[in-house]
Amino acid sequence: MKMIEAKKLIFEYIRRDEEGNVESIDKALDEISLDIEKGDFVAILGHNGSGKSTLAKQINAILMPTEGTLYVNGMDTKEEDKLWDIRQSAGMVFQNPDNQIIATVVEEDVGFGPENLGVPTEEIWKRVEKSLRAVGMYEYRDHSPNKLSGGQKQRVAIAGIMAMKPQCIVLDEPTAMLDPDGRKEVIRTIRELNKEEKVTVLLITHYMEEVIHADKVIVMDDGKVVMQGTPREIFSRVEELKRYRMDVPQITELAYELKQKGMPLPDGILTIEEFTEAMKRLEQ
Amino acid sequence: MAIILDKLDYVYSPGTAYEKHALKNINLVINDGEFIGIIGHTGSGKSTLIQHMNGLVKATGGTVYYNGADIYDEDYKLKDLRTKVGLVFQYPEHQLFETTVLKDVQFGPKNLGLPPLEVDLRAYDALKQVGIGDDLIDASPFELSGGQKRRVAIAGVLAMKPEVLILDEPTAGLDPKGRDEILDQIAKIHKEQKITVILVSHSMEDVAKYVDRIIVMNHGEAVYDGAPKEVFAHYKELEQIGLAAPQVTYAMHALRDAGIPVTTDATTVEEARDAILAWYREEKK
Numbered sequence: 028m029k030m031i032e033a034k035k036l037i038f039e040y041i042r043r044d045e046e047g048n049v050e051s052i053d054k055a056l057d058e059i060s061l062d063i064e065k066g067d068f069v070a071i072l073g074h075n076g077s078g079k080s081t082l083a084k085q086i087n088a089i090l091m092p093t094e095g096t097l098y099v100n101g102m103d104t105k106e107e108d109k110l111w112d113i114r115q116s117a118g119m120v121f122q123n124p125d126n127q128i129i130a131t132v133v134e135e136d137v138g139f140g141p142e143n144l145g146v147p148t149e150e151i152w153k154r155v156e157k158s159l160r161a162v163g164m165y166e167y168r169d170h171s172p173n174k175l176s177g178g179q180k181q182r183v184a185i186a187g188i189m190a191m192k193p194q195c196i197v198l199d200e201p202t203a204m205l206d207p208d209g210r211k212e213v214i215r216t217i218r219e220l221n222k223e224e225k226v227t228v229l230l231i232t233h234y235m236e237e238v239i240h241a242d243k244v245i246v247m248d249d250g251k252v253v254m255q256g257t258p259r260e261i262f263s264r265v266e267e268l269k270r271y272r273m274d275v276p277q278i279t280e281l282a283y284e285l286k287q288k289g290m291p292l293p294d295g296i297l298t299i300e301e302f303t304e305a306m307k308r309l310e311q
Numbered sequence: 312m313a314i315i316l317d318k319l320d321y322v323y324s325p326g327t328a329y330e331k332h333a334l335k336n337i338n339l340v341i342n343d344g345e346f347i348g349i350i351g352h353t354g355s356g357k358s359t360l361i362q363h364m365n366g367l368v369k370a371t372g373g374t375v376y377y378n379g380a381d382i383y384d385e386d387y388k389l390k391d392l393r394t395k396v397g398l399v400f401q402y403p404e405h406q407l408f409e410t411t412v413l414k415d416v417q418f419g420p421k422n423l424g425l426p427p428l429e430v431d432l433r434a435y436d437a438l439k440q441v442g443i444g445d446d447l448i449d450a451s452p453f454e455l456s457g458g459q460k461r462r463v464a465i466a467g468v469l470a471m472k473p474e475v476l477i478l479d480e481p482t483a484g485l486d487p488k489g490r491d492e493i494l495d496q497i498a499k500i501h502k503e504q505k506i507t508v509i510l511v512s513h514s515m516e517d518v519a520k521y522v523d524r525i526i527v528m529n530h531g532e533a534v535y536d537g538a539p540k541e542v543f544a545h546y547k548e549l550e551q552i553g554l555a556a557p558q559v560t561y562a563m564h565a566l567r568d569a570g571i572p573v574t575t576d577a578t579t580v581e582e583a584r585d586a587i588l589a590w591y592r593e594e595k596k
Contacts, residue, residue, distance in 0.1 A: 073486075074486040074487075074488055074489070075456055075457050075458060075485065075486045075489060076456055122484070176353060176354075177353065200484070203483065203484045204483065204484060206352055206353045206513050206553075207352070207513055207553070207554070207555065208352055208353070208553050209353070233485075233486050233487060235487075236558075272486060272487065272488035272489075273486075273487055273488075274487035274488075276558065277516060277557060277558040277559050277562075277580055278558050278559070278562055280580050281559055281562065281580050281583050281584060281587075284580065284584045285584060285587055285588070285591075288584070288588055290587075290588075290591055299558070299561055299562050299565050300565075302562055302565075302566075303562075303565045303566055303569045306566055306569070306571055306587075307569055307570075307571070309591070310570075310571060310594065
């Protein structure tokens with residue numbers, strides 16, 4: 028089953044002057060076609076301005092396609108009467124945790140979403156408890172969100188989305204403002220939700236080490252999907268990635284540079300363990 | 312001798328329920344022309360420390376000397392200190408407010424009361440240093456990309472001609488290329504202008520690549536202070552305080568544990584590559 032299906036999706040930002048005449052047209056998404064299966068963990072890479080966030084906003088129907096079609100859970104995002112169903116299917120988590128938290132107590136914040144969906148009170152509390160346990164924040168349920176660390180706040184934001192029972196979560200650089208500890212917490216939480224709760228995950232990020240566990244990596248540049256594949260396939264193409272202003276994990280780069288210098292190492296090494304194994308084989 | 316922090320202590324909200332000992336007996340000498348990295352997890356005291364260096368926060372104990380003068384002396388001009396020690400905050404682009412890029416960068420030197428010609432020269436020069444071209448100087452700062460905005464904000468501080476430039480996580484939220492561009496430009500400014508640069512960062516890889524000296528903060532104390540190689544040799548202790556060494560340092564230790572006799576002090580990809588090649592060439596003989 029497909030969670031997300033884009034068919035030649037085009038989106039143009041149209042800038043108008045004071046009289047309403049078109050001043051300029053920016054093609055933020057240029058004929059994007061892609062399929063994301065239910066239950067997949069998909070990472071989207073791309074430099075600032077490559078169209079990643081615009082794509083994320085399409086999935087949540089915050090923006091509509093200029094041309095082409097986007098299906099979320101089988102629903103066309105252009106159908107206005109499906110808007111709420113689409114938003115409930117695909118929840119969104121943004122970069123800045125401080126902009127997403129609205130209540131003064133953690134559990135009330137998490138309950139806000141389902142309450143707005145008209146979920147009965149008893150069911151809301153069940154969901155709040157389950158979501159907070161899933162992100163490992165249950166013991167903070169009666170705390171004030173202001174006193175939490177960035178990583179903890181972001182996990183509360185994720186719990187708030189989980190409480191709405193989406194089938195898919197889109198996370199737009201959720202770790203960009205966090206320190207290394209906070210980043211690990213959030214990524215661990217997202218991976219668990221994907222594995223345990225079978226939620227489809229779409230992770231937009233700049234951090235290459237967050238991508239290596241994904242089922243599929245999509246690289247965007249200039250509004251287009253320019254690379255698609257497993258992390259290993261993608262990170263085997265070091266030069267191409269650099270051309271799209273992307274990086275590779277340090278260990279991948281080290282193996283690549285050694286190979287350039289004539290050492291017979293395999294392409295696309297992603298972890299220190301793989302690297303050590305490959306080096307041991309060289310020694311024998 | 313530039314900056315001396317002498318027995319520096321800082322307690323937030325003393326005597327209240329929120330009392331927090333943010334800095335504990337910090338003794339550091341920041342020499343002229345150094346390129347220093349400050350690392351530590353969130354809440355370790357990094358930002359509080361740098362705010363003491365330009366007198367934004369007054370210590371509750373100990374003192375700060377700038378070029379031999381005690382900055383807490385009654386007749387010391389703190390305003391002068393703040394032009395000499397330039398501080399670039401986190402997400403500095405949020406502080407852009409003028410209608411054009413040029414005006415925004417001119418704002419600082421103009422407020423120093425400099426003649427208009429000097430203000431212009433400094434603004435153009437600062438923008439050039441951060442790589443903002445002439446085509447952008449009349450644009451609204453809000454039309455720029457995230458990386459460009461941040462460079463304009465840094466130019467605003469550079470236009471004050473500081474002797475010490477302190478940057479609090481200047482690459483947070485930027486893409487890899489934008490991150491490298493900013494750090495390369497800072498390294499170039501350090502080299503060409505011979506100013507002292509202090510970089511607060513969460514990225515061990517960046518710190519290892521650019522700085523000469525690392526100061527590690529934990530619970531308000533400076534727990535390590537030395538060259539990257541010396542500091543990252545303590546990678547196990549660093550992990551206990553929520554930090555880590557660059558990934559290549561771990562790789563070198565893993566190789567050695569697997570019986571491959573390489574040196575383990577590499578902190579950058581280049582160093583690791585050279586160390587492994589040295590072993591490999593020996594092995595092939």
